[in-house]
Amino acid sequence: MDLKPGAGGQRVNRFVDPFAQISYHFLQFLWRTLHLLVSLWYLQVSMVQMIEGFLISSGLVKRYGALDIDKVRYLAIVVDSEEAYQISKVIQLLKWVEDMGVKHLCLYDSKGVLKTNKKTIMESLNNAMPFEEAVEKDVLLDQKQMTVEFASSSDGKEAITRAANVLFMKYLKYAKTGVGKEEPCFTEDQMDEALKAIGYKGPEPDLLLIYGPVRCHLGFSPWRLRYTEMVHMGPLRYMNLGSLKKAIHRFTTVQQNYGT
Amino acid sequence: MELYNGERPSVFRLLGKYMRKGLYSILTQGPIPTHIAFILDGNRRFAKKHKLPEGGGHKAGFLALLNVLTYCYELGVKYATIYAFSIDNFRRKPHEVQYVMDLMLEKIEGMIMEESIINAYDICVRFVGNLKLLSEPVKTAADKIMRATANNSKFVLLLAVCYTSTDEIVHAVEESSKDKLKSNEICNDGNGDCVIKIEEMEPYSEIKLVELERNTYINPYPDVLIRTSGETRLSNYLLWQTTNCILYSPHALWPEIGLRHVVWSVINFQRHYSYLEKHKEYLK
Numbered sequence: 001m002d003l004k005p006g007a008g009g010q011r012v013n014r015f016v017d018p019f020a021q022i023s024y025h026f027l028q029f030l031w032r033t034l035h036l037l038v039s040l041w042y043l044q045v046s047m048v049q050m051i052e053g054f055l056i057s058s059g060l061v062k063r064y065g066a067l068d069i070d071k072v073r074y075l076a077i078v079v080d081s082e083e084a085y086q087i088s089k090v091i092q093l094l095k096w097v098e099d100m101g102v103k104h105l106c107l108y109d110s111k112g113v114l115k116t117n118k119k120t121i122m123e124s125l126n127n128a129m130p131f132e133e134a135v136e137k138d139v140l141l142d143q144k145q146m147t148v149e150f151a152s153s154s155d156g157k158e159a160i161t162r163a164a165n166v167l168f169m170k171y172l173k174y175a176k177t178g179v180g181k182e183e184p185c186f187t188e189d190q191m192d193e194a195l196k197a198i199g200y201k202g203p204e205p206d207l208l209l210i211y212g213p214v215r216c217h218l219g220f221s222p223w224r225l226r227y228t229e230m231v232h233m234g235p236l237r238y239m240n241l242g243s244l245k246k247a248i249h250r251f252t253t254v255q256q257n258y259g260t
Numbered sequence: 261m262e263l264y265n266g267e268r269p270s271v272f273r274l275l276g277k278y279m280r281k282g283l284y285s286i287l288t289q290g291p292i293p294t295h296i297a298f299i300l301d302g303n304r305r306f307a308k309k310h311k312l313p314e315g316g317g318h319k320a321g322f323l324a325l326l327n328v329l330t331y332c333y334e335l336g337v338k339y340a341t342i343y344a345f346s347i348d349n350f351r352r353k354p355h356e357v358q359y360v361m362d363l364m365l366e367k368i369e370g371m372i373m374e375e376s377i378i379n380a381y382d383i384c385v386r387f388v389g390n391l392k393l394l395s396e397p398v399k400t401a402a403d404k405i406m407r408a409t410a411n412n413s414k415f416v417l418l419l420a421v422c423y424t425s426t427d428e429i430v431h432a433v434e435e436s437s438k439d440k441l442k443s444n445e446i447c448n449d450g451n452g453d454c455v456i457k458i459e460e461m462e463p464y465s466e467i468k469l470v471e472l473e474r475n476t477y478i479n480p481y482p483d484v485l486i487r488t489s490g491e492t493r494l495s496n497y498l499l500w501q502t503t504n505c506i507l508y509s510p511h512a513l514w515p516e517i518g519l520r521h522v523v524w525s526v527i528n529f530q531r532h533y534s535y536l537e538k539h540k541e542y543l544k
Binding site: 027028030031034035038039110111153156157158160161164165167168171183184185186187188190191213214215216217218219222223225226227228229230231232 | 285286287289290424425426427429430433434436437438440441466467468469472473492493494495496499500502503504505506507508527530531532535536539542543
């Protein structure tokens with residue numbers, strides 16, 4: 001966390017009314033004190049979560065013993081790009097996920113650090129297969145191996161832009177035939193097809209776990225987030241198996257009505 | 261800021277207003293979000309919890325909405341987006357859909373009657389979404405209030421109705437395509453011959469990301485998104501715009517939302533401001 005006074009803070013010319021100067025410094029003091037108290041609150045919350053995570057990992061909390069992992073058909077993990085350089089931590093996390101029985105996983109960080117280390121990560125996993133290979137071999141429904149998809153910001157909005165161009169080119173070819181002079185009119189299904197046509201076949205995750213300082217999806221593909229549950233897990237360096245189990249357990253109890 | 265109320269404020273209300281002012285003077289020592297978005301989740305659960313008659317939850321939710329917008333306005337937030345009605349909500353029971361439409365029409369007509377107050381507070385009201393799906397009376401009323409407040413700029417209230425993000429993205433692709441057609445002057449002379457041949461069109465007709473971004477319904481992008489009832493999903497709302505947005509899910513049901521939730525979201529925004537600004541710069 002890096003506190004910065006913003007535009008709301010007043011610049012005070014020291015030659016102005018001393019009362020204004022005093023009230024500015026007093027308000028600044030109150031603001032920083034407020035943030036200090038909030039930081040202490042979050043520190044306390046983190047400590048409680050760590051203890052709880054330890055108790056869950058040790059099996060002392062029976063509630064999280066049995067997980068209905070089949071409800072998590074597709075799991076996504078978003079990692080802050082700076083934290084993604086901790087490859088050993090990422091590998092440990094994936095091993096936990098693999099041991100829990102997750103069958104399909106998408107790993108995302110906006111800068112593509114995880115993509116760059118794809119080979120190292122895949123070699124460290126016992127029984128995993130790259131998502132593209134699984135699609136090629138048509139073994140996505142095969143429950144023997146975990147498939148792992150690697151994504152970055154270029155697979156989000158930029159991919160949608162490429163799909164938009166696929167649709168537009170199709171429209172231009174249609175317009176060439178001179179049949180009607182309709183304006184471009186596309187559907188969501190056509191966008192789905194266009195994305196698949198350019199290689200984006202990954203489904204919408206059921207659950208998205210965010211490892212980083214902020215609860216923010218950091219640019220994960222907008223087309224794949226409609227009803228995805230998003231859980232903030234905190235910084236990667238404080239990850240623990242207990243918190244992971246708790247997040248997945250909580251997900252399995254969620255009821256969605258999809259807007260109805 | 262008092263809307264829909266010409267009565268003299270009570271002592272308690274004045275006291276509350278000045279206490280809020282004191283709190284805001286502390287909060288504004290740091291950056292304030294330019295844009296806060298809201299998902300109004302929990303009206304029906306609130307009605308069930310308090311055994312209210314049908315529609316009671318939505319009425320209570322509307323009062324909560326007015327309070328929250330007041331806090332945003334007073335704090336200096338410039339844009340507020342409300343997820344008022346999703347395209348998916350049309351799949352609810354017809355009488356429930358009709359109730360919400362009737363409530364929307366009643367409130368829009370209320371705004372039209374209070375137009376002078378809205379203009380006095382320099383508030384711009386915009387309806388965004390696939391407005392063709394609205395019934396004619398609601399659409400007409402929405403157009404009227406948008407025209408009447410179009411020149412206001414201190415606070416912009418965006419009401420997402422008949423909206424989903426995926427519909428918005430497809431709409432942005434359509435609009436970008438139309439823009440390309442206009443700018444490239446691609447035409448068909450009726451004999452099947454194009455002025456610019458298809459195989460030569462590509463360099464001139466590539467849709468760029470910046471064009472899609474320009475054609476989304478909602479700009480600028482929100483800094484904070486608050487979804488009540490503890491739900492942790494976006495439900496097809498602002499998926500495109502929330503790349504650098506803090507997602508906050510208080511457990512309170514929408515009619516229970518209060519100043520403390522708005523303040524807490526601003527505090528968290530301030531805590532992570534530098535991080536999110538750095539991420540925005542990286543993605544540019």
